[in-house]
Amino acid sequence: MEKTKRKEKEYQLRRADILDEAEKIFAAKGFHSTTMAEIARTSGFAIGSLYQFFNGKEHLYGTMVSEKLDRMYAEIREAVAGRKTVMEKLEALVSSHFNYVENNLDYWKILIRAESITLSDEDASLKEKIISCYLSHIHFVEKIIKEGIRTNFFKTIDPFSMACALHGIMSSFKFIYIMKPRPGSLKGRVPGVLDIFLKGVKKNAV
Amino acid sequence: MEKTKRKEKEYQLRRADILDEAEKIFAAKGFHSTTMAEIARTSGFAIGSLYQFFNGKEHLYGTMVSEKLDRMYAEIREAVAGRKTVMEKLEALVSSHFNYVENNLDYWKILIRAESITLSDEDASLKEKIISCYLSHIHFVEKIIKEGIRTNFFKTIDPFSMACALHGIMSSFKFIYIMKPRPGSLKGRVPGVLDIFLKGVKKNAV
Amino acid sequence: MEKTKRKEKEYQLRRADILDEAEKIFAAKGFHSTTMAEIARTSGFAIGSLYQFFNGKEHLYGTMVSEKLDRMYAEIREAVAGRKTVMEKLEALVSSHFNYVENNLDYWKILIRAESITLSDEDASLKEKIISCYLSHIHFVEKIIKEGIRTNFFKTIDPFSMACALHGIMSSFKFIYIMKPRPGSLKGRVPGVLDIFLKGVKKNAV
C-alpha cells in the first residue's frame, strides 16, 4: 500500500518536472519550434519516457496550459475569498493576479502567444477550455461587480462590460511588463490600475 | 518607361493578392500549419513564384503582418488627425480602431495569436517591430493624453499608464468580439469604453 | 498538348520504376521490414519523391500488389481466350499461370506471404481486393469447367470444387518451386498437373 502511494507520488513529481521544463521551452520558442527531444533532454528523460506521462506533444502542451490555468484561477479566487468588502476583493483580485504573473512569467508568455487556439486537442479543444476559463473568470469578476452595484459602491453599468474593462486594464499592464520587463514591479501598479478603473481619468467626472 | 511602370504595377497587384490570401490562411491555421503550397494554390500562383515576391515563408508572413500593422496605425492616426478637441480625438481613436478590427477580423486573429513573437525574421526580428509599433502607438495615445492633461481635461496621472489603460480596455472588448462574435457590433461599444475610461465605475468618485 | 502527354508518360515510367524496385525489396524482406528509405535509395529517388506518387507506404504496397494482380489475371485470361476446346483452355490456363510465376518470382513471394491480409488500405482493404480477385479467378476456372461438363468432357462434379482442386494442385507446385527452386522448370510440370487433375492417381479408376 505504502509502496503504491510512494510510486504514485514519484510519478507525479516526474510528471511535474516535465511540465515545468516544457513550460520554459514552450515559453521561449513556441509550440511548434519546441521539440520533444529538447523537452526530454532538458527534463532529463528519454524521449520515450515522455510518452508514459502524456499521449503526445499536443497532450503535453495542453495539459500544461490547462492545469496551470486552473491553478492560477483557483489561486486568484482563493485570494479574493477571504476578503469582505468589494474594495478589498478588487484589490485582492488585481494583486493576486499580478502576483501570479510575476511569479510565472514563462507561463504568461505562453498564454499571450495564444497558440493554443489552433491546436486540436483530441476531444475538447484546448481553445474551448481556455476561452471557457477566461469567460468563467470574467463572470467571477462580474459577480464581485454586481455585489458592488447592489451595495451602491459601483454605478449601474453593465457588469460584464465593467469586468471586461478591468480585465483589459490589467492585461495591458501585464503585456507591457512581459514584453519589456521594467524595473518597476507589476504589483506596484495595483493602486494605479484600481484608481483608473474606479475613478476614471477625467477631471471633475461625475 | 511606360512598360516598366506597368510591370511594376502588376507586380504590386500580384504581391498584394498573395498577401491577402495568405492572411486568410494564416488567420485560420496559424503560421506553422500554413504551407507555402496552400498559399500558392489559393492565390493562384506556382509555389516557385511566391519566392519571387518573398524570400521565404517567414518573410512572407512578416511582410504581411508588418505592412498591415503600418497601415492600421496610419489609418487610426489619420482618423484622429482631423479632430480638434481631446474628446473628439479619443472618440476617433477608439472608433477607428474598432472599425479596423471589425473590417479585418482575420488580421486580428493573427495578431492575437502573436506567433510573430517567436519568428526570427533574418535581421530585425518581427517581434521587435511589432512591439515597437505597439509602443509607438501607446506613445501616440500618450501624446493625446498629455494634451488632455495640459488642457485640464484629464487628471494628472502618469500618461503612459493612462494610455495603457485605455488600450487595455479596448483590447478586452476586441478579444471578446473576436473569440465569441456577439450580435452587438464592436463600434457600438465605443461610448461604453470611453465612459468607463473617463469616469470610472465607482459611484460618487472624485 | 504534346508536352503534357510527355510529362504524363514520364510520370508513369517513374512510377513503374518505383513499383518494380519496391516489389523486389518487399519480396525479399516483407512489408514491415522494408523501409521507404530503402525503396527510395534503390529506385533512385529522394524519400519525399515517393510521396508524389503514392500516399504512403501502405498505398505504395497496395498499389503494387493490386495492379500486378490485375495484370496477371488479365494475362491468364487472354491466354485462355484464344483457345477452342476445353482441353486447350485448361492447358493454356495452367501453362500461362506457371509462366507468369516463373517470370515474376518476386511478386509471387509477396503473394505467398499474404501480409496484404493485415493491411488496412484506406477504403477497400487490400485483403478484400485480393480475395475477391482470387475468387473471381476461381469462378473463371469454374466457367471453363462448366463448359467441360456440358460437353461431356468432365464428370458431373461440383464445378467450384473442381476449380479449387485444380487451383490447389497448381499452387502446390508453385510453392515448391518458389521455396526451393529446382532445376526443373515449372512449365515442364504442366502435363503432370493436368494428368493428375484429369485422370486421378488411382489405377483402374472409373
Place this chain on the structure above:
Amino acid sequence: MEKTKRKEKEYQLRRADILDEAEKIFAAKGFHSTTMAEIARTSGFAIGSLYQFFNGKEHLYGTMVSEKLDRMYAEIREAVAGRKTVMEKLEALVSSHFNYVENNLDYWKILIRAESITLSDEDASLKEKIISCYLSHIHFVEKIIKEGIRTNFFKTIDPFSMACALHGIMSSFKFIYIMKPRPGSLKGRVPGVLDIFLKGVKKNAV
C-alpha cells in the same frame, strides 16, 4: 525433488498460456503489429516475465509456430498410423488434417500469412524449419503413396508429384474455408477431395 518437478510443471503451464494467447493475437494482427505489451497484458504476465520464457519476440513467435507445427504433424501421423490399407490411410490423412484446421483456425491464419518466412530466428531460421517440416510431411505422404504404388493401388506416377497434388487440393479447400468460412464444414469435403485426387475429373478417363 517434488518441489522442483512442481515448479517445472507450473513453468510449462505458464509458458503454454503465453503461447496460446500470443497465437490469438498473432493470428488477428500479424507478427509486426502484435506488441509484447499486448501479449503480456492478455496472458496476464508482466512484460519482463515474457523474457523469462522466451529470448524475445521472434523467439516467442518462432517457438509457437514451430512447436505447434510439430504437434500438428504428429497428430496427423498418429491418425494415419492406426490404419491398414492405403485407402484408409489417405482418408485418415485428409480427415485429421482438416480436423486440425477446423480446431485451430487461428494457427492456420498464421501459417497462411507465412510471415515466418522473413524472420531471422537467430540460428536456424524459422523459414527453414517450416519448409523442412513441410517437405518432411510431403515425404510422409510420399511414403504412403509409394506403398500404394507397390500394392498396385496407384498408377506409376512420380510419388512426389502425387503427394504435392494431394496436398495442394487440400490447401485450396483450407484456404477457402479460412478466408470465407462457409456453412459447410471442412471435414465434409474429405470424400470430394479424395474422389478428385483418386479418379480425376475427366469422364471416361483411363
Place this chain on the structure above:
DNA sequence: GATGAATGAGGCTTCATTCAT
C-alpha cells in the same frame, strides 16, 4: 519570368528490450 517536381533534413511517435527494485 514562371513553373512545380524533386529534395532531404528533421519531427513525432512506437516498441522491443533491459535492469533496478
Place this chain on the structure above:
DNA sequence: TATGAATGAAGCCTCATTCAT
C-alpha cells in the same frame, strides 16, 4: 523470481526551398 518504468534507435511522413525546363 517478478515487475514494468525507462530507454533510444529507427521509421514514416511533411514541407520549405531549389532549380532545370
